[in-house]
């Protein structure tokens with residue numbers, strides 16, 4: 213209190229317009245800092261909680277993926293791509309057939325990989341094995357087949373869509 217004498221107790225309770233303005237400014241500053249702090253803490257928590265629901269919604273609404281140039285995929289190899297936000301794979305088998313699956317393991321959702329030398333789709337998390345022609349779960353803990361997609365090979369691209 214620069215305007216009040218230091219010895220008067222009543223002077224400490226009195227406020228001037230300058231003190232009120234200063235208090236208002238400090239209160240607004242503290243409020244703004246509190247709002248920033250709440251945002252810093254709250255936004256990551258919101259992202260953590262909202263991401264699975266957002267991913268599910270995005271994957272559910274996507275019905276087709278266009279893979280430009282994928283018609284040139286060599287036989288006996290696979291192409292990993294995103295179907296919506298989820299990993300998926302396109303396989304061009306040596307017999308000329310094409311298949312596409314969701315690459316999310318049906319056990320605990322690890323991403324699976326095509327292993328042409330083993331003639332299998334393999335999940336390294338717990339040793340799950342899928343048939344690369346049908347996506348059927350053939351060994352390990354996966355309880356059901358991979359999601360299979362419809363494949364249409366066109367000149368210059370491959371269309372993958374929900375069957």
Ligand code: FES
Pocket residue numbers: 317318319320321322335336337338339340352353354
């Ligand atoms: S997550 Fe794939 S086998 Fe467990």
